[in-house]
Amino acid sequence: MFATTAQEEVKLAAMQKVWQHRRMGSSSSSIFEDPVEFEDPFTPLPQTTVVTKGRCVSPPPALTCSDGGIEHESLEILQEHVDEPTIEDVTSKEPSSFMLNASTLGDLPACYTIYGLKSYQMPVIGVYNDKRICPGYKYKVLPLPGADCQSYTPPYLFEGRALTLRSIGRGYARRFTFEADKNCLNNNENYFWSDNRPEGFAFELELVSQGDKFTVFDANHEAQGTLEILKVEGPQTEISSEATKDGIKKKAKIHFIGKVELYETGVAKPMPMTGVVISIKRKRVSSAEVTKIINVTFKNHRYYLTPGIQVTRRRVTVRGEDISDIPTKYTMTGLEPYEIPVVGTYVDPRVIPGFHYKVRPNDRKDHLFGGRALKLCSIGMGYAKRLTFTPDSLVEPNNYLWSDNHPDGLGLEPRAVHTGMRFSIMAEDQHLGEATVFRADLPQQEERMEKVMTPSGKYAIVKYIHINVTCHVKLAIIGGKSDDSEYHLMHVYGLAVVRKEPNSNTARVIRVENVGLDSQLNLLFARTHTELTFHPI
Numbered sequence: 001m002f003a004t005t006a007q008e009e010v011k012l013a014a015m016q017k018v019w020q021h022r023r024m025g026s027s028s029s030s031i032f033e034d035p036v037e038f039e040d041p042f043t044p045l046p047q048t049t050v051v052t053k054g055r056c057v058s059p060p061p062a063l064t065c066s067d068g069g070i071e072h073e074s075l076e077i078l079q080e081h082v083d084e085p086t087i088e089d090v091t092s093k094e095p096s097s098f099m100l101n102a103s104t105l106g107d108l109p110a111c112y113t114i115y116g117l118k119s120y121q122m123p124v125i126g127v128y129n130d131k132r133i134c135p136g137y138k139y140k141v142l143p144l145p146g147a148d149c150q151s152y153t154p155p156y157l158f159e160g161r162a163l164t165l166r167s168i169g170r171g172y173a174r175r176f177t178f179e180a181d182k183n184c185l186n187n188n189e190n191y192f193w194s195d196n197r198p199e200g201f202a203f204e205l206e207l208v209s210q211g212d213k214f215t216v217f218d219a220n221h222e223a224q225g226t227l228e229i230l231k232v233e234g235p236q237t238e239i240s241s242e243a244t245k246d247g248i249k250k251k252a253k254i255h256f257i258g259k260v261e262l263y264e265t266g267v268a269k270p271m272p273m274t275g276v277v278i279s280i281k282r283k284r285v286s287s288a289e290v291t292k293i294i295n296v297t298f299k300n301h302r303y304y305l306t307p308g309i310q311v312t313r314r315r316v317t318v319r320g321e322d323i324s325d326i327p328t329k330y331t332m333t334g335l336e337p338y339e340i341p342v343v344g345t346y347v348d349p350r351v352i353p354g355f356h357y358k359v360r361p362n363d364r365k366d367h368l369f370g371g372r373a374l375k376l377c378s379i380g381m382g383y384a385k386r387l388t389f390t391p392d393s394l395v396e397p398n399n400y401l402w403s404d405n406h407p408d409g410l411g412l413e414p415r416a417v418h419t420g421m422r423f424s425i426m427a428e429d430q431h432l433g434e435a436t437v438f439r440a441d442l443p444q445q446e447e448r449m450e451k452v453m454t455p456s457g458k459y460a461i462v463k464y465i466h467i468n469v470t471c472h473v474k475l476a477i478i479g480g481k482s483d484d485s486e487y488h489l490m491h492v493y494g495l496a497v498v499r500k501e502p503n504s505n506t507a508r509v510i511r512v513e514n515v516g517l518d519s520q521l522n523l524l525f526a527r528t529h530t531e532l533t534f535h536p537i
Contacts, residue, residue, distance in 0.1 A: 096115065096116065096117075097113055097114065097115050097147070098113070098114050098115075098117055098123070099111065099112075099113055100112045100113075100114060100123060100125065100128045101128075102126070102127045102128040105128065105129070105131060107127050107128070107129075108127050108172075110126055110127050110128065112125045112126055112128055112200065113147075114144055114199065114200045115144060115145055115146065115147050115150060115199070116144050116145045116150060116153075116202075117144065117202055118202070118235070119237070120204065120205075120235040120236070120237040120238070121142070121202035121203060121204055122202065122203040122204075122205075122238075123144075123200055123201070123202060123203075124174075124176070124194050124200060124201045124202075124203060125144075125194065125195075125197075125198075125199070125200030125201065126173075126194060126195050126200075127172060127173075127174075127194070127195075128194075128200075129168065129174055129194060130203070132238060132241050133165070133168070133203050134165070134241070134248050134250075134281060135165045135166055135167055135168060135281075136164065136165065136248070136281035136285070136286060136287050136288045137164070137165060137205060137207075137250065137279070137281060137288045138162040138163060138164050138165070138205070138206045138207070138288075139162060139163070139165055139178075139203045139204060139205060139206065140156055140160065140161070140162045140203070140204040140206060141156065141157040141158065141176075141192075141201055141202070141203055141204075142154065142156050142157070142201065142202045142204065143155075143157070143197050143199065143200075143201055143202075144197075144199045144200045144201060144202050145199060146198075146199045157192070157201075158178065158190055162204075162206035162209070163178035163179050163190055164178060164179040164286075164287050165177075165178055166178060166179055166286070169193075172195070173193040173194050173195040173196075174193065174194040175191060175192075175193050175194075176191060176192055176193075176194065177190070177191040178190040178191065204235060204236075205236055205238050205250070205252055206236055207236055207250070207252050207254070207277045207279045207288075207290055208229060208232065208236070208254060208256070208277055208290060208293070209229070209232065210229055210230065210231060210232060211228070211229065212228070212229045212290075212307070213226065213227070213228045213229075213307075213308065213309050214226070214227045214228075214229075214293065214305035214306060214307055214308070214309075215227075215305065215306050215308065215309055215310045215313060216260065216262070216296075216303050216305060217303060217304050217305070217306065218301065218303055219302065219303075222315075223263070223310065223313035223314065223315060223333075224262055224263060224264075224303065224315075225260060225261050225262035225263050225264075226260075226261050226309050227258045227259065227260050227261075227305055228258065228259045229256050229257075229258050230256075230257045230258060230259055230270055231256060231257045232254060232255075232256045233255045233256060233257065233272075234255050236252045236253070236254045236277070237252055237253050237254075238250060238251070238252045239251050239252060239253055239276070244280070246280060246282055246283070247280050247281045247282040247283050247285070248280065248281045248288075249278070249279070249280045249281075250278075250279050250280075250281075250288070251276055251277065251278055251279075252276070252277045252279075253274070253275075253276055253277075254274065254275060254276075254277055254293075255272070255273075255274050256272075256273055256274075256275075257270055257271070257272050257273070258270065258271065258273050260298065263314060263315040263316060263317070264317055271298055273296055273297070273298055274295070274296070274297075275293040275294060275295050275296040275305070276293065276294050276295050277290060277293050278290070278291050278292050278293070278294065279291065289307070290307050291306075291307075292304050292305060292306050292307075293305040311334070311336060311337075313333065313334070314333070314334060314335060314336075314337070315331055315332065315333050316331070316332045316333075316335045316341055317329065317330070317331045317332075318330050318332070318341050318343065318346045318348070319346075320345055320346050323346070323347075323348075323349055325345060325346065326345050326383070328344060328345050328346065330343045330344055330346055330409065332362055332408065332409045333362075333408075334362055334363075334408075335362060335409070335411050336360075336411060336413075336443070337445070338413055338443045338444070338445035338446070339360065339411030339412060339413050340357075340411065340412045340413070340414065340446070341409055341410075341411065342387070342403050342409060342410040342411075342412055343362075343403065343404075343406075343408075343409030343410065344384075344403060344404050344409070345383055345384065345385070345403065345404070346403070347379060347385050347387075347403055348412075350414075350446065350449055351376065351379070351387075351412055352376070352449075352461060352500070353376045353377055353378050353379060353505075354375065354376065354461075354500040354504065354505055354506055354507045355375070355376060355414060355463065355498065355500065355507045356373045356374060356375050356376070356414070356415040356416075356418070356507075357373060357374065357376055357389075357412040357413060357414055357415065358371065358372070358373045358412070358413040358415060359374075359389075359401070359410055359411075359412055359413075360410065360411045360412075360413070361406045361408065361409075361410055361411075362406065362408040362409045362410060362411055363406065363408040368401070369389065369399055373413075373415035373418060374389035374390045374399060375389065375390045375506060376388070376389055377389060377390060377505075383404075384402040384403050384404040385402065385403040386400060386401070386402050386403075387400060387401055387402070387403065388400040413443060413444065414444060414445075414446045414463065414465055415440075415444055415465075416444055416463070416465040416467060416496035416498045416509055417437055417440055417444070417467045417469055417496055417509065417512070418437065418440055419437050419438070419439065419440050420436070420437060421436070421437045421509070421536065422434060422435070422436050422437075422536070422537040423435045423436075423437075423471075423512065423534035423535060423536055423537060424534070424535045424536075424537050425473070425475075425532060425533075425534060426532070426533050426534075426535060427530045427531070427532055428530060428531070431476060432475060432476060432532075433473060433474050433475040433476045434473070434474050434476075434537070435471040435472065435473045435474075435490075435492065435534060436471060436472045437469050437470075437471050438469075438470045438471055438472050438489065439469065439470040440467075440469045440470075442468045442469070443468075444465050444466060444467050444468075444496075445465065445466045446463055446464070446465050446466075447464040447465065447466060447495065448463075448464050449461065449462070449463050449464075450462045450463075450464075452499075454501070454502060456502065458502035458503075459502060460499055460500060460501050460502055461499070461500045461507070462497065462498070462499045462500075463497075463498045463499075463507070464495055464496070464497060464498075465495070465496045465498060466493075466494075466495055466496075467492070467493070467494055467495075467496050467512065468491070468492075468493050469491075469492050470489065470490070470491055470492070471489075471490055471491075471492045472487045472488070472489060473487065473488045473489075473490045473492075473517075474486055474487050474488075475488070488519070490517050490518050490519050491517070491518035492512075492515060492516070492517060492518075492534070493515070493516040493517075493518075494512040494513060494514050494515040494516065494534065495512065495513050495514045496509055496511075496512045497509070497510045497511050497512070497513065498510070508536075509536050510536075511533050511534060511535050511536075512533065512534035512535075513531070513533050514531070515531075515532040515533060515534055517532070
């Protein structure tokens with residue numbers, strides 16, 4: 001018997017139907033039926049089915065496998081292809097494994113099989129040391145699981161901290177030494193050998209950490225604000241590593257949540273971001289440093305970040321129409337965060353006569369008037385406002401300036417507490433001692449300003465200013481003698497409340513609240529939930 005193909009069987013079936021139709025004649029056809037059209041059975045058919053109109057034709061017979069060798073072999077091949085498991089089935093049934101050959105790295109011809117390695121991890125096992133692992137960079141080290149315990153994930157070494165790799169030893173088993181803990185330089189226990197664990201280790205690169213701060217630049221290389229990393233989400237995947245003339249340069253892709261504070265708005269807002277970190281380990285430098293983070297996008301604009309907050313690039317934009325003045329606009333660069341702007345026709349509404357200020361031209365570091373904090377007596381009117389401070393001599397007053405004297409503007413720092421001021425230390429109603437201000441060099445920053453209605457119907461102006469001063473503190477000892485040896489030098493932090501009454505020309509400190517002492521006494525008061533306040537004497 002010879003095997004018949006499907007096309008030949010279809011042709012035979014069509015010939016039989018044509019022959020039966022001719023025998024029955026046209027009398028069997030009804031006038032309500034459409035005429036039947038048949039194709040010539042001897043013409044080659046483009047398809048394996050017969051197309052008819054008005055009649056139902058049974059499907060062609062199913063393909064069968066005869067004794068012919070060609071069709072039988074093709075069917076076996078097709079059957080083997082269908083029964084073959086897919087890649088997903090293999091990965092779901094068998095644990096993922098990797099074969100490592102140390103000879104590819106120019107080392108001993110040793111082969112290892114490791115399990116559970118992720119795409120962002122770098123393996124270390126026996127004499128095999130991934131070439132991307134470089135001293136000077138920070139890594140988190142995770143012991144790899146074995147073949148029999150894929151579901152178990154061992155804990156990270158060094159309590160899960162990312163430590164700087166200091167050195168990689170030589171020999172059959174490499175010693176990996178990381179940075180020592182604080183006060184443990186001579187007893188460093190942060191190390192291990194590459195063959196300590198037969199299953200191997202996985203290294204995870206870490207270039208940036210939570211709390212790192214950056215300056216935001218736009219495409220025109222203009223500083224736009226600051227950014228602080230609140231949280232790093234997921235691994236930091238290394239995408240390239242190359243040796244340059246300056247050192248070893250690495251790039252890694254990161255996902256993080258950053259708090260962005262733009263100079264234009266001054267509003268800090270957290271938002272998710274992505275970027276590419278560029279870091280370099282320079283020659284004769286022990287640790288790598290981040291040079292920039294590129295391809296950072298938020299608010300439909302692309303920026304890049306440089307490490308640290310560059311105060312000299314801080315920009316502040318002021319508009320005269322915001323204070324109902326001439327509609328001018330000025331942009332000042334380099335103003336400190338605690339300074340209040342004065343430039344051209346613009347005088348910030350927080351600058352009020354009766355309060356003390358230190359004045360610094362924006363184009364220099366030195367303050368005017370010998371660096372002293374003087375009381376502002378008056379603010380003139382007109383295009384350029386005259387700012388008059390307390391004179392050194394009433395006969396020849398010379399402590400004054402105009403708002404447009406310096407094209408780059410002025411920065412006025414409000415001052416509440418001065419050297420020599422004395423305070424009484426109170427814990428609720430109990431008197432604890434006295435404090436005398438010894439040094440007040442650090443900046444004092446205004447938090448807010450309020451207008452308070454007085455019984456006379458007029459408004460008093462109250463400012464809340466953060467202070468950080470050094471004081472001589474003398475504690476009161478009940479039932480004992482006191483002498484000069486009982487004075488203690490302490491740092492005092494707090495929020496000074498300064499008030500200017502309606503009919504007064506000078507603002508005065510009412511109290512210093514939320515006081516913190518650089519002493520163990522602060523811990524004692526915190527445990528007893530007692531709030532310290534300083535009252536001027």
